[in-house]
Amino acid sequence: MHPTITASLWTGIRKGLRSSFGIIRVMLPVTLVVTLLKISPALDWLSEICKPLMGLVGLRGETAIPFILGSVLNLYVAIGAMIPLALSAKETTILATMLLISHNLIVETAVIRGMDAPWVWLLLLRILAAFFMGFMLSWML
Amino acid sequence: MDALIPPAVSAELLRSLFAFLKVSGMVLLIVTPIITVMELLRIYHWLDRLLTPLHHLFYWMRIRKESVVALVVGLIFGIAYGGGVMMEEKNSGALNKRDALLIGVFLSLCHALIEDTLIFAAIGADLLIILFVRTGFAVLVILILSRLLPRGPKIS
DSSP, X not given: OOOOHHHHHHHHHHXXXXXXXXXXXXXXXXXXXXXXXXXXXXXXXXHHHHHHHHHTTTOOGGGHHHHHXXXXXXXHHHHHXXXXXXXXXXXXXXXXXXXXXXXXXXXXXXXXXXXXXXHHHHHHHHHHHHHHHHHHHHHHO | OOOSSOHHHHHHHXXXXXXXXXHXXXXXXXXXXXXXXXXXXXXXXXXXXXXXXXXXXXXXXXXXXXXXXXXXXXXXXXXXXXXXXXXXXXXXXXXXXXXXXXHHHHHHHSXXXXXXHHHHHHTTOOHHHHHHHHXXXXXXXXXXXXXXXXXXXXXX
């Protein structure tokens, strides 16, 4: 027998709130660290280094921080890192598209491997597709 | 006496703090209802009723009806859930290699379409662009791949 709709609704809301606060807790330290980097000269230095890479997709060098963090870890870490950078709408759209294609690669590649799909090719495809789409968008937007 | 923290620094800290609070509020407003609805979908098996129309939607992929479940679950809930459904099918011996490959490729390129898309839209990305660029690219890859792969033995 199914539980009542009210009970299920409460279960859902509790789960939702727990996830939301979990996400906020993940974002907080990342936002803090990137803000501190921004205050220090370190961000400009990192930005200079990553300029050739992110310049391909029309973004500032420092956007490599959320892109790499998001690709290796997850989207919420990436969003936490995007907060202090104060990106424009165009930059946010480009970076969001790239991150939506290429994120959480360690965990998700393990899942893909479990599905018996060609994970090495798919891993490469995701990273290349992210840059290709970023390039197209930087050119079109 | 000078302020302990230079004004430029405190301005930066404040700006980050406000942006963080704003995004946190959005996460609460977006993620909580989505998880709630997903939980209801799961408890009441509402997805099962949508399966026949969804199978028609993915007709062009030429995959088995059972595989459409894994795909739809992955597209809505995320790759871990879709992968979980695929594992169950694999263990029961129902999954064929062609379906596994197509769904693996599709889900690795796009999944968790609702939550991830809305969160990025909330922080200022263009919703239509981020949604359609990703799904469009995945559909294109799958269209090509599903035509290249020979169709497996006909089951249903």
